[in-house]
Amino acid sequence: MACVLTPTGRGAVAVVRVWGPGALDAADAAFRPASGQGLAATPPRRPRFGRLGAGLGDEVVAVVLDGEPGGVEIQCHGGSAAIAMVVEALQGEGARIVEPEAILAASTPSPIVASAWEDLAQAPTLRTAEILLEQAQGALDREIADLIGAGDRDLASRLETLIDRARVGLRLVGGWRVVIAGRPNVGKSRLLNAMAGYARAIVSPTPGTTRDAVTIRTAFDGWPVELVDTAGVREAEDLVERSGVERALRERARADLTLHVLDRSGPLDDRAEPTGPTLIVASKADLPAAWEPAEVLGTAPFVVVSAESGTGLDDLGAAIARTLVPAPPVPGAAVPFRAEQLAALTAARAALESGDRRAAEQTLRAMLPTSFPPGGGRWPVRAG
Ligand code: GDP
DSSP, X not given: OEEEOSOSSOOSEEEEEEOSTTHHHHHHHHEEESSSSOGGGSOTTOOXXXXXXXXXXXXXXXXXXXXXXXXXXXXXXXXXXXXXXXXXXXXXXXXXXXXXXXXXXXXXXXXHHHHXXXXXXXXXXXXXXXXHHHHHTTHHHHHHHHHHTSOHHHHHHHHHHHHHHHHHHTTTTTOEEEEEEOSTTSSHHHHHHHHHTSOOSOOOSSTTOOOSOEEEEEEETTEEEEEEEOOOOSOOOSHHHHHHHHHHHHHHHHOSEEEEEEETTSOOOOOOOOOSSEEEEEEOTTSOOSSOHHHHSTTSOEEEOOTTTOTTHHHHHHHHHHHHOSSOOOTTOOOOOSHHHHHHHHHHHHHHHTTOHHHHHHHHHTTSOSSSSXXXXXXXXXXX
16 A cells, blocks of 8 residues: 555645555565665665656655664655656556545554544644644543443543543634624724734724634644634624624624623723623723623723733733633543544433443444454554
8 A cells, every 4th residue: 555645735745655565576666776776675765866757757765664663764855746747656566545544544443543643743732733633642442441340330430531631622623613792893903813813804993894714723722723803793783794693693603712802991882791611801901981781891801901011911822711611621631532533422421311321331342453452562653
């Protein structure tokens, strides 16, 4: 089997991996060393320079790999023509071209570990990458294997913990959605820009200028967030604005958290009831206050900010992170990160609740490789 490991698109260098039965022979037949013997006679981990591909071929560096799944790594030029030439030459020697995910599956018998390596490549922040790396190193597999032998009460509470952590786990790649809402002119667009650090939304003193949702990707405390600025939620006269308002209501319905912006420098005329998790942002703190949040907001959580001076923006970021992830998983914790894992854990909990311990164990066992740890050996087998 062979696959292109580097992402699609142009780059300086591309990496093509060949592995599985016959891999070394196929690579050896396709590779023309600049000097000396072929790849089959080259010891592992020693880079060899040569050419590969029809005609003159591309200049490549080939390395014979040891360990699992072994094979040969070929580094060629990153242009699509160079990659195609190398791939075709390997195909001509009998290699089957597969998607990069196949190499993860070949590197480990654990479906969870393979998925973790796959998601790790997409992790948008260091914090999410660390959690996925721990799952790639077997944290979730170990916990599930451990659960199978646990007592009923212990099993129930640990399942509960895992299911709860999936709320974070399932967001590690896609992140959370935070919607900025409030009446026109309270400072939503300025806030979005201030939090993003650059001007993206249109800021204007005319109410209702932000007609569409404007989205930026950022992170708070290492949690990836999509920040959405919506058009002011109000009775709109013209049609364009009205479609913006409808969109705002839809965005709010899909949000994990709504930042409800109230202008502290003007009259408090917004009595919109919060729907879903909401954090109140009292804006324009650099201007004289027309009302005091602590006095009028009661127990509702709020942060006072100024997009103009930057006051309170750090507090707001911290409050967003705390609200989205009140209990971050401790280092090394088992964290389910895919919907199918959550579904299996939920099914195991249902089986246990209905008194069917055997069914619960079977569901958990089905999440693991057929032998755990594989062959009684070192766990897990690391990809790459
Ligand atoms: P939106 O309609 O809620 O998106 O409001 P904008 O972000 O467009 O802001 C409306 C007006 O308030 C603009 O003139 C902004 O410059 C002004 N504004 C926004 N935030 C602040 C702030 O923190 N301090 C001051 N002094 N003015 C602000």
